[in-house]
Amino acid sequence: MSSRQLRKLQQQKELERAQQADQHESNESEDVEEPVQSTGRPRRNLFAALGGSADDEGEEDDDEDAGAPLTESREPPIDEPTPGAKKSKKKKKKKKKQKNIKAKSGNAESEDEDEIDKAIKQLKLRTNSTTGDQFPGQDGQHDPLGPRMRMNELLSINTYHLRAMNEMRNLFGREVIESANVEEQQEQGNRRRQRMPQQVDLETFLREPPRAKKLPQVSLRRNVFIQGREHWPRQSAGGLTMSEIGKSSDGLSTEYAYVHDKNYDAMQAFFFACVQIGDPMRIVHLLKRVPYHVSTLLQVSSVAKQDQNMALAAELCERALFTFGRVTTSAFRQDIERGRARLDFRRPENRQFWLAGYHYLRSLIRKGTYRTALEWAKLLYALDTSDPYGMRHYLHLLALRAYESTWLMDLIEQMDQLGGGHPGDIYLRQSLVLAKLQANDAEGARELLKTGVQTVPWLYCALFQELNLDAPPSIWGTHPATDTRSFWVKLYVHQTKDLWNNAQATTLLQQVTRSQERRVDPSCLPADDAAVDLGSARLAYLEGQTSLLAVAPRHVLDSQPNYEFDPLPPPEHDNIFTGEGTHLPWRERRQQSQGQTDELMARMQNLPAPREDARAGWAGGAQAGQAGLVGFMNNFGGGGGDDDDDDDDDDDETRALRAADDEELRRDIEAHMNWGNEPGVLGTLMQMLGVGRGTNDGEEDDEGEDDVPPGAWPEEQ
Numbered sequence: 001m002s003s004r005q006l007r008k009l010q011q012q013k014e015l016e017r018a019q020q021a022d023q024h025e026s027n028e029s030e031d032v033e034e035p036v037q038s039t040g041r042p043r044r045n046l047f048a049a050l051g052g053s054a055d056d057e058g059e060e061d062d063d064e065d066a067g068a069p070l071t072e073s074r075e076p077p078i079d080e081p082t083p084g085a086k087k088s089k090k091k092k093k094k095k096k097k098q099k100n101i102k103a104k105s106g107n108a109e110s111e112d113e114d115e116i117d118k119a120i121k122q123l124k125l126r127t128n129s130t131t132g133d134q135f136p137g138q139d140g141q142h143d144p145l146g147p148r149m150r151m152n153e154l155l156s157i158n159t160y161h162l163r164a165m166n167e168m169r170n171l172f173g174r175e176v177i178e179s180a181n182v183e184e185q186q187e188q189g190n191r192r193r194q195r196m197p198q199q200v201d202l203e204t205f206l207r208e209p210p211r212a213k214k215l216p217q218v219s220l221r222r223n224v225f226i227q228g229r230e231h232w233p234r235q236s237a238g239g240l241t242m243s244e245i246g247k248s249s250d251g252l253s254t255e256y257a258y259v260h261d262k263n264y265d266a267m268q269a270f271f272f273a274c275v276q277i278g279d280p281m282r283i284v285h286l287l288k289r290v291p292y293h294v295s296t297l298l299q300v301s302s303v304a305k306q307d308q309n310m311a312l313a314a315e316l317c318e319r320a321l322f323t324f325g326r327v328t329t330s331a332f333r334q335d336i337e338r339g340r341a342r343l344d345f346r347r348p349e350n351r352q353f354w355l356a357g358y359h360y361l362r363s364l365i366r367k368g369t370y371r372t373a374l375e376w377a378k379l380l381y382a383l384d385t386s387d388p389y390g391m392r393h394y395l396h397l398l399a400l401r402a403y404e405s406t407w408l409m410d411l412i413e414q415m416d417q418l419g420g421g422h423p424g425d426i427y428l429r430q431s432l433v434l435a436k437l438q439a440n441d442a443e444g445a446r447e448l449l450k451t452g453v454q455t456v457p458w459l460y461c462a463l464f465q466e467l468n469l470d471a472p473p474s475i476w477g478t479h480p481a482t483d484t485r486s487f488w489v490k491l492y493v494h495q496t497k498d499l500w501n502n503a504q505a506t507t508l509l510q511q512v513t514r515s516q517e518r519r520v521d522p523s524c525l526p527a528d529d530a531a532v533d534l535g536s537a538r539l540a541y542l543e544g545q546t547s548l549l550a551v552a553p554r555h556v557l558d559s560q561p562n563y564e565f566d567p568l569p570p571p572e573h574d575n576i577f578t579g580e581g582t583h584l585p586w587r588e589r590r591q592q593s594q595g596q597t598d599e600l601m602a603r604m605q606n607l608p609a610p611r612e613d614a615r616a617g618w619a620g621g622a623q624a625g626q627a628g629l630v631g632f633m634n635n636f637g638g639g640g641g642d643d644d645d646d647d648d649d650d651d652d653e654t655r656a657l658r659a660a661d662d663e664e665l666r667r668d669i670e671a672h673m674n675w676g677n678e679p680g681v682l683g684t685l686m687q688m689l690g691v692g693r694g695t696n697d698g699e700e701d702d703e704g705e706d707d708v709p710p711g712a713w714p715e716e717q
Contacts, residue, residue: 147417148252152339154411155382159337161375163227164364171369202304203312206288208233224333225325226318233291239264240294242327245344255342256332258324258349260579264293268581271295275563276588292323294352295565301359302564314363320356336379345388346575348582351566354380354389358542361394374398387422390539396431397495405435423530427459427492434499437508449512457520460513462489466497467506474516482528486551491536494545532556538568561585 160166169177213234220228239261247254260268267290274282280303287296301316335341343350357380364373377398381391399408412429415421430452436445453460457475464471471477480486500506537556540548549557562568563585569575572586 145250145252147414148250151414151418152252154407154414155339155378157336157339157375157379157382159224159333161371162225162379164367164369164372165227167369167372168367201309202284202300202307203309205284206291206300206312207231219326223322223325224328224336226322228322229315229318232319232322235291237292237323237326238267238290240292240323240327242329242332244329244331253340253342254331254335255344256329256335257344257347258327258353260349260581262579265579265581267293268295268579269584271299272581272584272588275299275565292319292326294320294323294356297323298352298355298359298565310363310366314360317356317360317363320352321360324353324356336382339382341383343383344576345384345386346570348566348569348575348577349579351388351569354383355565355567358389365398370398370401371404374402374404386535387533388535388538389542390533390535392422392425392428393491393495393536393539396428397499400431400434400438400499403438405438408432408435409439422535423533424488424491424536426456426529427488430456430459430492431496431499433508434496434505437504442508445508446512449508453513453516454520455525457522457525458485459489459492460509462493463497463500463509464513466493467501469506469510472510472513472516474513474519478520478522481522483551484532485529487532487536487540487548488529490545490548490551491540494543494548534568534570541568561589 165177208231214230215228215232215234220230220232241259241261243257243259245255245257271283271286271293274286280300283296283299284303287293287300290296297316297320301313301320304310304313304316332341343353345351345354357376361373361376361380364370364376374395377391377394380389381387381395395411396408399405399411409432412432415425430448433445433449433452436442436448453475457478458480461471461475461478462480464475480489500509532553534556537552540552541557556568559568559571566585569585575586577583
């Protein structure tokens with residue numbers, strides 16, 4: 001007997017017991033045939049289950065028995081050859097009775113519900129809501145978490161759009177992309193066969209030999225940020241990990257952090273010493289040995305740009321992001337898809353991710369994959385909404401190029417609801433005119449443009465000039481009055497002038513400005529705009545536009561330390577240091593300033609610069625960096641790790657050259673470290689920068705007076 005029929009019998013017995021209890025309480029006389037009739041019906045149902053329509057008829061019989069009195073006698077159903085009409089009638093009765101049963105059970109649950117259950121339901125309702133409208137909370141007030149939840153939704157990341165290959169397949173087709181990959185592999189094979197062992201280019205030198213071990217396909221394809229390439233070397237991340245710091249009090253965000261273990265921190269200190277030498281090939285050889293060290297990857301990417309190899313520069317940035325993706329946790333991946341993941345920019349380990357993401361974003365724009373670039377800009381902005389890299393200046397640009405105008409309008413509206421926007425946001429809102437035009441709302445674009453001309457007339461006057469159009473009398477001759485205002489105008493025009501240069505936008509621009517009856521009076525407007533924030537200044541520094549840098553804050557651009565692998569970092573007291581390797585740039589800067597001061601005083605007294613006194617203060621905190629570097633160098637020449645087997649694939653000449661390069665680099669670093677018996681790499685940096693030099697019997701080195709630290713912004717002559 002099936003469990004279904006057993007449940008039916010159980011229900012019949014329970015109904016019988018309930019009826020019998022009612023009968024005893026009322027002391028009414030009952031007929032003896034009643035229990036006999038109630039037990040007869042289940043037998044009939046059991047035999048009916050063997051028929052073709054047993055399921056429907058059996059369930060219907062149970063429902064009818066549950067709703068009818070037990071004393072009521074009914075005739076068994078008669079099978080007919082065409083039971084369609086009866087079945088439909090039975091189904092209607094069945095649905096109606098099921099609704100009644102559910103309604104009764106719902107009323108019973110609502111009666112038993114206590115205050116705690118009600119509070120839980122209200123909390124769930126607020127959590128699942130995605131709008132900023134009123135919630136059924138206390139007093140019907142506006143929920144303060146609504147706008148933040150909506151912002152998280154707008155900044156949620158679709159990992160499918162993080163990969164440029166997906167967008168390229170959508171644009172050009174899978175067949176075209178696959179054929180291009182085949183041609184690229186054939187060209188690489190030809191270059192390897194024709195290469196000269198005496199001299200190769202940077203890309204060929206960094207590429208692994210054909211028979212070298214490769215990363216597993218799972219690691220290449222399941223990376224959250226970048227899909228790896230098959231020719232990348234098979235090595236680990238070298239001690240880079242990710243940890244969860246904690247959740248916010250409202251539960252809408254979770255902070256994560258990248259962490260360097262002691263081996264990675266020692267490698268970071270070794271990399272910093274190589275940077276101070278000033279020879280780019282030293283860092284290239286270092287990358288050959290540690291192919292997944294992020295700082296080295298970004299520095300060699302800059303070398304590739306100087307070599308006019310933009311493809312290699314982009315690939316090295318991809319490998320850096322791939323390294324970050326290898327160590328991410330599943331919780332972090334889920335949080336970025338919901339817009340809740342956060343990274344603290346004050347941690348130097350995290351800042352490497354922003355730098356790699358920015359350079360990769362620029363490469364995506366050069367390739368024309370704007371939808372992928374928009375997703376990366378969203379990610380870099382969502383990780384820290386204080387916007388340390390000025391990604392908001394790319395969000396409006398990329399949203400328009402990717403035809404995501406509706407998303408842009410929602411984002412700016414949500415920023416207004418949250419309040420406390422960023423400096424210069426008034427200029428970014430002028431892109432809403434283009435968004436309205438893209439959404440076929442010409443009237444809305446016209447109204448926004450009228451307001452914009454009255455608010456920032458100097459911006460539209462500069463826009464007319466960039467578009468080679470004659471400015472109308474209403475805004476003619478209106479120019480920014482301060483450098484701050486000029487900075488915001490030049491930054492906006494530099495990024496969006498191509499978007500405004502189309503027939504629809506220029507026609508609307510001319511019509512609205514010419515329709516102004518009176519000239520806009522700048523004296524009625526604010527005298528200046530908000531000061532340039534560090535994130536926007538950092539973006540301008542990385543963009544490298546001279547006209548923009550000319551009006552950027554000089555005190556920001558001249559701040560030290562300033563290296564290419566960490567441009568314009570926050571002040572030292574604002575950083576969160578967890579290792580010695582990331583703290584070295586600030587210590588080197590302090591010692592350099594002290595050494596220059598002591599040398600100047602010695603020259604004023606016509607005395608040779610004292611070597612020992614000029615380097616006082618370096619002992620503290622230096623021994624850890626020295627121990628890490630010595631340990632790293634002891635293992636440097638031997639290779640080790642997963643790439644030991646790669647040496648077997650090279651010929652004797654290649655192995656000899658590699659060993660010679662490694663030994664030369666080792667001797668060079670050791671010589672600098674042992675110079676003057678200074679502690680750690682700190683004395684190394686002193687000699688390599690030429691600070692406090694007094695080894696020539698007091699002879700002055702005039703050329704060293706104007707030396708600029710590597711990565712520093714040069715003084716204007």
